[in-house]
C-alpha cells in the first residue's frame with residue numbers, strides 16, 4: 001500500500017461522512033421548502049462511499065451513478081458548487097445543466113455519472129481500456145447498486161473486463177433497495193459479490209456501515225487491481241435509510257428492517273468508536289459537527305446567491 005492513501009485517520013473520515021449527511025439534509029430541507037429539486041440521497045451509505053474514495057490515489061478515476069454525493073464530496077468536490085449544480089445555477093460544476101443526478105467533476109477524476117441504471121458499468125470498460133492502452137497508472141472505480149447488478153450489462157461488463165484484463169475496481173453499494181423493490185424480490189442469491197467468480201474476478205463483501213472496514217477492504221482491493229491489472233469486485237453491505245428519491249414516504253419499507261439498520265447508522269458507529277477509544281473527546285465531536293454545518297450553510301448561501309445560466313447557454317454543451 002502506498003502512503004498517499006494510507007495516512008488518513010478516522011476523524012477525517014467521520015468529518016467527510018458528516019459533510020455528506022449535512023449536504024444531503026440541506027437538499028432534503030430545500031426540497032421540502034420548494035427551493036431545491038428532489039434528489040436521490042445517500043443517507044445511510046456515507047461509510048460505503050467515503051471509505052472507498054479514501055483508499056484511492058489522486059490519478060485514479062471514478063464513474064458513479066445517481067446516488068453520488070458521498071463519492072463527489074469525499075473526492076474533494078466543493079459543496080457550494082455541488083449545491084449550485086443541484087439548484088441549476090451557472091456556478092455549478094456542470095454550469096447548472098446536470099442537476100443532482102448527472103454531476104461529473106472531471107478535474108477530480110469523477111468522469112461520468114450515469115442515471116441509466118447500469119450505464120456506468122458499460123462505460124467503465126471503455127474508460128479502463130483507454131487507461132490501459134495509454135499506459136496510465138490510475139485504476140478506474142465504478143460505483144453501482146444491487147439493482148444495476150441485476151441488469152444484463154453487469155454481466156457483459158464483468159466478462160469483458162476479465163477477458164481484456166482491465167484495471168477496474170467494481171464497487172457495488174448493496175443498499176438492499178432497487179428503487180421501490182427490495183433486492184430479495186429480484187435476486188436469488190444474497191450477495192452480488194458471488195456473481196463475480198464465474199467471470200474469474202476476485203471479490204469481497206464488507207460491512208458497508210463501518211467506514212474503517214470499508215476503507216481497509218478498498219485499500220486491499222485497489223492494491224490488487226493496481227498490482228494485477230485485473231478487475232476486482234467489492235460489495236458494501238449497507239442500507240438506504242431514506243427513500244429512493246425525495247420526497248418518498250417509504251410506506252413500502254419494512255419498519256423492523258429499517259429500524260435495525262438505523263441502529264447501525266455509519267456515522268453514529270464511527271463517532272461512538274472514536275469517543276469510546278478516547279481519540280475524539282465528546283466536545284471535539286460537537287465542534288466538528290458544528291463546523292460541518294457551518295460549511296454547508298455557507299455552501300447553500302453561495303448556491304442561492306449564484307445566477308441562473310444565461311438563456312443562450314441552452315444550446316451550448318449539447319454535444320460532447
Ligand SMILES: Cc1ncc(C[n+]2csc(CCOP(=O)(O)OP(=O)(O)O)c2C)c(N)n1
Pocket residue numbers: 066067115116117118144145146147148149175177178179240244
Ligand atoms: C435502465 C433504467 N431502468 C430503470 C431506471 C429507474 N431507476 C432509477 S434508480 C433505480 C433503482 C436502481 O437501484 P440500484 O442500482 O440498486 O441503485 P440504488 O438506487 O439502490 O442506489 C431505478 C429502477 C433507470 N434510471 N434506468
